[in-house]
Structure formats: C-alpha cells, structure tokens
Amino acid sequence: MRVLNVSFIIFLSLLISSFLFFKKEAIACEAITLIGFEEIHSNVYSDSSLTSEQRSSLRNTINQAHDRIEQVYGVTKASPRIIATNNLEYKKFGLNPTGMQNSGFFRECIFLGPKGLNVDVIAHGLVHAEVRYRTNFLVEHTELPAWFIEGTGIKVDYRIPFLIENISVSKEDVEQIKSVFFFHNFPNTSVKSYQASRIAIEALEPKSLYFGLERLNNGEKFEEVFGL
Structure with missing residues (x-):
C-alpha cells in the first residue's frame, strides 16, 4: 500500500509538472x-x-492595429490581454523578441517583445486572437489548420517580406504548407512558410472571414466553408 501511495504521488507530481511546462504561456497570461x-x-x-x-x-499603436484589421476583415470583437516587455528573461513564459499570440484559460493573450511593439506585429497577433475568440474549442482544434490561421494574420502584417509583391514561392511550397495542420508542426522560424501561408489564403474574400468562422461553429467543414 505504501509503495502504491508513493507511486501515485510521483505520478501526480510528474503530471502537474508536465501541465505547468506545456501550459506555461497560459499560466503567464492569467497570472501576469x-x-x-x-x-x-x-x-x-x-x-x-x-x-x-x-x-x-x-x-x-494598438488602436492603429485594430483599425487596420477592421479595414481588411471588419469590426473586431475580441479583447485579448496584451503583455509587453523589453526584457527577454520572460521568454520562459512564452515571450520572444518579436511576439506571439496564445490562449489563456479564460482569455486570449498577445505577448510582445522589444521587436514587436509595432502595428504589424500587433495586428498579426490580434487577428489570431480574433479567429480563436470567434471559434469554439472543437472547431479550433479540428477544423482550423495552422497555415490558415497564420495566413489570415500575415494578411494584415505589412512587414516587407510579407507584402504580396515581395513574395515568390512555388506551388509546391504552398501545397507543402497546406499539409501542416497543427501549430506545433508549423515551421515558425521560416519566412517562406509564412509567405506560403499568405499565398494560400489569397483567394479568401477577407470580409467573409467572420461569417465563415460562424459557419464552422455551426458544424460545417473547413473545405465547404472556405474552399481553400
């Protein structure tokens, strides 16, 4: 019995440690x-x-980012928590030199590093937060591919490598990125991956995005709704 108790305590400790490690960004979001x-x-x-x-x-800068999104996609509803720092010590909590969007337990969060305090990065993150805010948990994890989420964010990100006139990727590059579904598989250190995602959503009518997400919530499939 004692061995079982010790084993259970060890198992529980490992489970909690794993949870804290994989959810560190969500924890930081809530307990900032x-x-x-x-x-x-x-x-x-x-x-x-x-x-x-x-x-x-x-x-x-945040207001300008919201204005840009509304011009492209329409009025936003999400109110994510925006967390900004110049201190890269906080990268252990999910911050990086530029920025990233992550979901907390009760809200969406955007982490901004010293290279992310600009309209482009903030608008990019706000679109991610908007897409996740407008979709339920099941839709987000079973119907929304990573390339689609990234592509919609890149569309309002006007940094030079992501402007449509500066993108030169092959059909094979686009098909390869469209084979990536989960975010943990998305090659987020590759500029070409983001460029390919931008091209992959080019046929999307921007003002149809929100309604399309609503259709997904109502049970329709990604291919039927967006046809990309």
Missing part, C-alpha cells in the same frame, strides 16, 4: 500581475522595462 507586470491601459500590461514613451505610444 504576479510576475512583475502592471496594467498600463485597459487590458494592456507592461513591466518596468518599457520606457514611459513606449508605454504612452503603445495604446495608439
């Missing part, structure tokens, strides 16, 4: 004020590494 961040604007958090000028301009 406990690791040195404060709310500087509504739903916008920063640590002391951001200068006063950066803090002041961040709200305006």
Whole structure:
C-alpha cells in the first residue's frame, strides 16, 4: 500500500509538472500581475522595462492595429490581454523578441517583445486572437489548420517580406504548407512558410472571414466553408 501511495504521488507530481511546462504561456497570461507586470491601459500590461514613451505610444499603436484589421476583415470583437516587455528573461513564459499570440484559460493573450511593439506585429497577433475568440474549442482544434490561421494574420502584417509583391514561392511550397495542420508542426522560424501561408489564403474574400468562422461553429467543414 505504501509503495502504491508513493507511486501515485510521483505520478501526480510528474503530471502537474508536465501541465505547468506545456501550459506555461497560459499560466503567464492569467497570472501576469504576479510576475512583475502592471496594467498600463485597459487590458494592456507592461513591466518596468518599457520606457514611459513606449508605454504612452503603445495604446495608439494598438488602436492603429485594430483599425487596420477592421479595414481588411471588419469590426473586431475580441479583447485579448496584451503583455509587453523589453526584457527577454520572460521568454520562459512564452515571450520572444518579436511576439506571439496564445490562449489563456479564460482569455486570449498577445505577448510582445522589444521587436514587436509595432502595428504589424500587433495586428498579426490580434487577428489570431480574433479567429480563436470567434471559434469554439472543437472547431479550433479540428477544423482550423495552422497555415490558415497564420495566413489570415500575415494578411494584415505589412512587414516587407510579407507584402504580396515581395513574395515568390512555388506551388509546391504552398501545397507543402497546406499539409501542416497543427501549430506545433508549423515551421515558425521560416519566412517562406509564412509567405506560403499568405499565398494560400489569397483567394479568401477577407470580409467573409467572420461569417465563415460562424459557419464552422455551426458544424460545417473547413473545405465547404472556405474552399481553400
């Protein structure tokens, strides 16, 4: 009996440790004020590494990003928590030098590093948050391929490599990226992968995105809705 108790405790400890490791970004999203961040604007958090000028301009930059998305896709509904820092020590919680969007347990979060405090990166992350906000858990994990989520984000990301006139990828590159479904398989260090994702969603009518996501929630299949 004692051996069983010890084995159970070890198993439970390993389970909790694994959960904390794989969900560290979600935990950071929910508990950001406990690791040195404060709310500087509504739903916008920063640590002391951001200068006063950066803090002041961040709200305006976020508003510009929202405006860009609304011009392309329409009015947004999501209100993700935006977390910004210049301190790369926080990469262990999901931050990187540029930025990334991640889901918390109760909300969407966008982590911004020192290279991500601009309209392009913020707009990109906000689209990810919007897509996830508008889809239920089942749809997000069974109907939305990684290349589609990335492509819709890249469409509002006007950094030079992602402008349509600067993209030169082959049909094979596009078909290869369209074979990637899960995010953990998406080659996120490859510029060409993002470019191929951008080309892959080119046939999408942008203003149909939100309605298409609603159709997915109602049980229709990705191929039927978007035909990409």
